[in-house]
Each structure stands twice: as structure tokens, then as C-alpha cells.
Amino acid sequence: MNSLTHCPAPAKLNLFLHVTGRRPDGYHLLQTAFVLIDRADTLDFTLRDDEAIRRVTDVPGVPEEQDLIVRAARLLQQEVLRRTGALPPGVDIAIDKILPMGGGLGGGSSDAATTLMALNRLWDAGLTQQELMDLGLPLGADIPFFIFGETAFAEGVGEALRPVAVPARWYVVIEPGVQVPTASIFTSEHLTRNTPPVIMSDFSRHYADSQDGRQFGRNDLQQVATRLFPPVAEAVEWLAAHGDARMTGSGACVFCAFHSEPEADAVLQQIPSIWKGWKARTLEKHPLLRRFAGN
Numbered sequence: 001m002n003s004l005t006h007c008p009a010p011a012k013l014n015l016f017l018h019v020t021g022r023r024p025d026g027y028h029l030l031q032t033a034f035v036l037i038d039r040a041d042t043l044d045f046t047l048r049d050d051e052a053i054r055r056v057t058d059v060p061g062v063p064e065e066q067d068l069i070v071r072a073a074r075l076l077q078q079e080v081l082r083r084t085g086a087l088p089p090g091v092d093i094a095i096d097k098i099l100p101m102g103g104g105l106g107g108g109s110s111d112a113a114t115t116l117m118a119l120n121r122l123w124d125a126g127l128t129q130q131e132l133m134d135l136g137l138p139l140g141a142d143i144p145f146f147i148f149g150e151t152a153f154a155e156g157v158g159e160a161l162r163p164v165a166v167p168a169r170w171y172v173v174i175e176p177g178v179q180v181p182t183a184s185i186f187t188s189e190h191l192t193r194n195t196p197p198v199i200m201s202d203f204s205r206h207y208a209d210s211q212d213g214r215q216f217g218r219n220d221l222q223q224v225a226t227r228l229f230p231p232v233a234e235a236v237e238w239l240a241a242h243g244d245a246r247m248t249g250s251g252a253c254v255f256c257a258f259h260s261e262p263e264a265d266a267v268l269q270q271i272p273s274i275w276k277g278w279k280a281r282t283l284e285k286h287p288l289l290r291r292f293a294g295n
């Protein structure tokens with residue numbers, strides 16, 4: 001095998017996100033629930049004759065050397081060298097990027113996670129799922145979740161993950177047309193950092209009991225993001241007329257859950273043309289994990 005093509009890197013939504021504290025290194029302690037949705041970037045990996053890791057697609061705004069896919073590939077290449085004493089071959093990585101950057105959909109982290117999973121296979125490197133999650137964490141707090149690959153209740157900085165059941169839904173997502181730098185939200189003096197911790201069973205029970213589309217808890221980052229980025233506030237306000245709308249992650253995207261595709265379509269048709277809007281469905285499992293497991 002010298003290539004792996006059509007590898008999806010799906011987006012995530014944070015169904016709720018509470019900031020419960022701050023670590024001595026400045027990183028924030030969170031509680032959040034991640035779901036994967038069926039809207040994805042797509043990556044192709046082709047082995048090279050030399051040792052170079054190259055991104056062969058231009059990604060506006062992200063220089064090749066800073067791209068998380070290049071950094072993830074190099075990290076795994078060095079890890080394989082450390083373990084085996086032999087450097088695996090280089091790779092050309094092509095990407096069809098459709099997820100907006102700074103959108104709170106975790107696109108960059110998902111691209112990096114897909115890179116780690118695909119190259120672990122292509123290089124026959126044999127790292128376990130947990131080893132890949134640990135390797136990816138320093139590159140981005142969301143990377144372990146994408147490698148975990150199923151709906152999760154997360155704590156710590158997002159790396160302590162437990163599987164959790166949430167009913168499948170259709171989501172309408174609005175891209176408000178701004179990029180929100182994650183650090184600008186976490187460093188704000190207006191951020192609430194002391195939300196009391198919840199227990200996972202409270203979260204699970206909410207989704208077992210409630211049939212009305214209401215979400216659990218809140219997104220503590222939303223108040224700061226809407227203050228700094230008015231288009232996010234406008235999108236939340238518009239979508240809130242159609243259901244329980246909230247921001248995902250540190251923004252900018254805003255979403256709302258629906259029981260059926262026609263309900264989602266009805267809202268999608270009305271989205272003002274200044275914004276990009278789309279629908280997506282819950283993914284129970286990361287499609288690359290399914291593919292590698294042969295189902």
C-alpha cells in the first residue's frame with residue numbers, strides 16, 4: 001500500500017461547554033460534550049521516494065510549515081524513528097478543505113487527527129489509539145477527541161474522554177463569516193471561569209428525558225465571543241427564533257438541533273444570504289475508524 005485516499009476529517013460540535021477552572025500553565029479546565037457530524041474535509045496521502053512531508057494543496061492563510069497536518073505527520077514520523085530506529089518514507093498530503101477556519105468546528109484538529117490515523121496505517125507504525133491521542137494533544141486540545149472518534153463527554157482540557165449516548169439529530173449550522181481565534185476568547189477578562197462541575201449522568205439524563213430539542217447547560221465562551229464578534233451575536237439571535245441555538249467551541253459557528261431533516265431544511269431555506277448555512281447529521285463513529293475496522 002503506498003497511498004490512502006478519500007480520508008475524511010469530520011467536524012465536531014460542542015453540545016455544551018463549561019469552563020470550570022484554570023491550570024497553573026494558563027490552560028482552562030473544561031467540561032464539554034463533543035459530537036461528530038457528517039461534514040468533513042477530505043485528505044489524500046501518497047508515499048514519496050524521499051523523507052519529505054509535503055502539503056501539495058494550497059490552503060489560503062495557512063503556510064505549509066504551520067499547517068497542523070504537516071506538523072502532525074512530522075511528529076509521527078519522528079516518533080516512529082524513535083521507536084524503530086528507522087525513518088518512515090515521506091508523504092504528499094492533498095486536502096480538500098471545506099470546514100471554515102476559526103469556526104469552532106475543530107477543522108484543523110480533525111485534519112491533524114486524520115493525518116495521524118492514516119499515517120499510522122500507511123506506515124504500519126502500530127501505535128495504539130491512546131498513543132495517537134497522547135501524541136496529538138500538544139498540537140491541539142481537540143485532537144484526542146477526533147482520534148477517540150465517537151460522541152464523548154470530555155474533561156480536563158478536553159483530553160479526558162468518556163463515551164456518552166446522545167440521540168442522533170439533524171443540525172443546522174451557520175457560518176457567521178468571521179474567524180474567531182481561540183486564544184482571544186480564553187484570555188478575555190470577561191470570561192466566566194468558575195462554572196460548578198456537572199456530573200456526566202446529569203448530562204445523559206437530560207438527553208434521555210428531553211424531547212424538545214433543548215440543549216444541556218450552556219457555552220461559557222459564547223458571551224465573550226458575541227461581545228467581541230457582533231456577527232456571531234447576530235447569527236445566534238437569528239437562529240434562536242427557530243430553536244435552542246448556541247455557538248460551538250470558541251466560535252464562530254452557531255448551531256441548532258432538529259429531530260428530522262425536513263425541519264432542518266425548513267430553517268435552512270430561510271437563512272439570510274449574508275451567511276453560509278448548511279445541515280449535517282450526527283456521526284456515531286469516525287468514518288476512518290469504521291474503514292480501518294472493515295465496517
Ligand SMILES: C[C@@](CO)(OP(=O)(O)O)[C@H](O)COP(=O)(O)OP(=O)(O)OC[C@H]1O[C@@H](n2ccc(N)nc2=O)[C@H](O)[C@@H]1O
Nearest residue numbers: 026027028104105106140141142157182183186249250251
Ligand atoms: C475551545 C475548543 C473546545 O472544543 O475548541 P475550538 O472552538 O477551538 O475548536 C478547544 O478546547 C480548543 O482547542 P484548540 O483549538 O485545539 O486549542 P489550542 O490550539 O490547544 O489552544 C489555543 C489557545 O487557547 C487557549 N486555551 C485552549 C484550550 C483550553 N482548554 N484552554 C485555553 O486557555 C490557550 O491560550 C491556547 O494557546
Ligand SMILES: Nc1ncnc2c1ncn2[C@@H]1O[C@H](COP(=O)(O)OP(=O)(O)O)[C@@H](O)[C@H]1O
Nearest residue numbers: 067068100101102103104105106107108109111
Ligand atoms: N489544516 C488546518 N486547517 C485549519 N486551520 C489550521 C490548519 N493548520 C493550522 N491551522 C490554524 O489553526 C487555526 C484554527 O483552525 P480550526 O481548527 O479550523 O478552528 P477552530 O479551532 O476554531 O475549530 C486556524 O486559524 C489556522 O491558523
